[in-house]
Amino acid sequence: MKQPKPAGTQARAQTAQSTTQTATLAEIAREAGVSAPTVSKVLNGRADVAPATRTRVEALLREYGYRRRRAEATRSPLIDLVFHELESAWAMEVIRGVETVAREAGLSVVLSESAGRLTPGRTWADQVAARRPHGVVLVLSDLDASQRALLTSRSIPFVVMDPAGDPGDDVPSIGATNWQGGLAATRHLIELGHRRIGAISGPSRMMCSRARVDGYRAALETAGLPVDPELIKAGDFHHEAGYRLGLELLRRPDRPTAVFAGNDLQALGLYEAARELGLRVPEDLSVVGFDDLPVARWVGPPLTTVRQPLMEMAEAAARLVLDLGREEQTSTATRVELATSLEVRSSTAAPRG
Amino acid sequence: MKQPKPAGTQARAQTAQSTTQTATLAEIAREAGVSAPTVSKVLNGRADVAPATRTRVEALLREYGYRRRRAEATRSPLIDLVFHELESAWAMEVIRGVETVAREAGLSVVLSESAGRLTPGRTWADQVAARRPHGVVLVLSDLDASQRALLTSRSIPFVVMDPAGDPGDDVPSIGATNWQGGLAATRHLIELGHRRIGAISGPSRMMCSRARVDGYRAALETAGLPVDPELIKAGDFHHEAGYRLGLELLRRPDRPTAVFAGNDLQALGLYEAARELGLRVPEDLSVVGFDDLPVARWVGPPLTTVRQPLMEMAEAAARLVLDLGREEQTSTATRVELATSLEVRSSTAAPRG
Numbered sequence: 182m183k184q185p186k187p188a189g190t191q192a193r194a195q196t197a198q199s200t201t202q203t204a205t206l207a208e209i210a211r212e213a214g215v216s217a218p219t220v221s222k223v224l225n226g227r228a229d230v231a232p233a234t235r236t237r238v239e240a241l242l243r244e245y246g247y248r249r250r251r252a253e254a255t256r257s258p259l260i261d262l263v264f265h266e267l268e269s270a271w272a273m274e275v276i277r278g279v280e281t282v283a284r285e286a287g288l289s290v291v292l293s294e295s296a297g298r299l300t301p302g303r304t305w306a307d308q309v310a311a312r313r314p315h316g317v318v319l320v321l322s323d324l325d326a327s328q329r330a331l332l333t334s335r336s337i338p339f340v341v342m343d344p345a346g347d348p349g350d351d352v353p354s355i356g357a358t359n360w361q362g363g364l365a366a367t368r369h370l371i372e373l374g375h376r377r378i379g380a381i382s383g384p385s386r387m388m389c390s391r392a393r394v395d396g397y398r399a400a401l402e403t404a405g406l407p408v409d410p411e412l413i414k415a416g417d418f419h420h421e422a423g424y425r426l427g428l429e430l431l432r433r434p435d436r437p438t439a440v441f442a443g444n445d446l447q448a449l450g451l452y453e454a455a456r457e458l459g460l461r462v463p464e465d466l467s468v469v470g471f472d473d474l475p476v477a478r479w480v481g482p483p484l485t486t487v488r489q490p491l492m493e494m495a496e497a498a499a500r501l502v503l504d505l506g507r508e509e510q511t512s513t514a515t516r517v518e519l520a521t522s523l524e525v526r527s528s529t530a531a532p533r534g
Numbered sequence: 535m536k537q538p539k540p541a542g543t544q545a546r547a548q549t550a551q552s553t554t555q556t557a558t559l560a561e562i563a564r565e566a567g568v569s570a571p572t573v574s575k576v577l578n579g580r581a582d583v584a585p586a587t588r589t590r591v592e593a594l595l596r597e598y599g600y601r602r603r604r605a606e607a608t609r610s611p612l613i614d615l616v617f618h619e620l621e622s623a624w625a626m627e628v629i630r631g632v633e634t635v636a637r638e639a640g641l642s643v644v645l646s647e648s649a650g651r652l653t654p655g656r657t658w659a660d661q662v663a664a665r666r667p668h669g670v671v672l673v674l675s676d677l678d679a680s681q682r683a684l685l686t687s688r689s690i691p692f693v694v695m696d697p698a699g700d701p702g703d704d705v706p707s708i709g710a711t712n713w714q715g716g717l718a719a720t721r722h723l724i725e726l727g728h729r730r731i732g733a734i735s736g737p738s739r740m741m742c743s744r745a746r747v748d749g750y751r752a753a754l755e756t757a758g759l760p761v762d763p764e765l766i767k768a769g770d771f772h773h774e775a776g777y778r779l780g781l782e783l784l785r786r787p788d789r790p791t792a793v794f795a796g797n798d799l800q801a802l803g804l805y806e807a808a809r810e811l812g813l814r815v816p817e818d819l820s821v822v823g824f825d826d827l828p829v830a831r832w833v834g835p836p837l838t839t840v841r842q843p844l845m846e847m848a849e850a851a852a853r854l855v856l857d858l859g860r861e862e863q864t865s866t867a868t869r870v871e872l873a874t875s876l877e878v879r880s881s882t883a884a885p886r887g
Binding site: 257258259261262267268270272273276277280284289290291292293294308311312420449450452453456475476479480481 | 610611612614615620621623625626629630633637642643644645646647661664665773802803805806809828829832833834
């Protein structure tokens, strides 16, 4: 592992490379009324700085847009991977993708969960600053402005995978073609002859949920079918929501003959609701999921679903963040969407009668 | 984070605590023909030591049973979690358990995969030595003697969860009552009236697989039923093995009326084999799994299975490794087995006719 250079060497490197930034660091120290080593301690995430001092220094670092020189920022052989929540095989595919790229690069993966909050906690940001990873991959999780500034000031690059919200044009992100997936799933049902098609979606604050439902709407509209808002139910991405919202849809007197679920877990919840009501899949109800988790092939009947290449997306996110770390310039705006594809199995069929 | 104490304090602590150990470090340096700082560099996992020197020093550290003093070993706020392979919802439950304990303790989790090898690679051990985590939790993965010595010499405690092999009496480990689980699953089938009961097991080099099958045998023997070795098939723990070995069992003219599968994924593979042969679960075939992954409740029919408290086991392993790190003595032999329990759902019924 790299060790900080002795002070003499560092001073020479500073003069040669960027006099402006040395001035900025000194300026920040002066303006904060502290010594330059104290500013360094804050940058290194050291615990031995008074909270008030740290807050003042952080605010000034942000204000001046201070960015640590690459050469000075020694890195640990780590990639940080942050989840909104660690649940389901979905997360496992993502972990495997990041782990694969990390191993190739001789790095280890540090895993965190922002635990239901959509932005990771303050402590997390401090820990990241202290351990100085090669980069951060955020999954369904956004950074707030001050956390973003904190990573930027330490020259720690980050990439958002499948953003929950709108990550902003300046944030590099990797997603999937969610809209296209919703379109393909619904067109498949229309082509089978379904006319009343319901949708169960994920949380509407997540852009991926919105895009899927918009694709569903576009398929109905371009086929000249009415969009009935009563047939669109939003919940979280868990099995339980699919079950509960599935019961709501299937208990209606004018129940849909097919449902496009927001993800595979919701689709499995919907299977359970159908079983409970004595409806058979696909004879009485066609079901399409989203994700193509391994379990989609194993359930009875095997689930027709929109494949999202989660492992490949995670690999792409990890590669991108390492690429960003290698370049001096980290402001390259990048938004990549990998293609989804419909996997037709046995949960969809023509409606009866 | 702890900071190394200034030299004066450290020297006093050494005199008070263990003069022998100071002598040992110097002795190792002398015997290796290097300086004491070089021995320190090896202990810290620094890259700037010639490979031959490092090997010589490591061998001497091992030979002398050198153990770094706790006070000297500054720690990063990390726990290492090492998997044999990162697959299935099984691993996710374990990750969630370790992550929960880590978060409570203000630590982050570093995830590695030993990728099919049963002991993590040399590079991994070096990286662990360099990043100095609070402890290491190994899942279905053993350390070889030199890796164990390496962690011990740095005072990095480790715990093995659900050991693949025999971890040895001196290695703290957390497991589940696999034998009891196999017994309970098979007794349940016998009580339903089954007489020809097959078993699909995991790899026989893994102690957990052996224990489950031994429990199955004990149930048959204590019920006065013959154990037919033809009805016991071993494979890996994946869905595919359950499918393939399931076909072998179910194509026999004297096919079993019930099968105890080595885990839930194998049970789902067995479901698929039964479907392919036109056999209904549970009417034509009763199936019991092992683990109780979330998916066991979601498949059709919901799977009767032996619940292994994976999250709790992972939490216990993480707590144990942190406890070991807090004490001066790390040689406390500990082997804990958490209880399994049978969850009866809809995949088991009395045999027909």
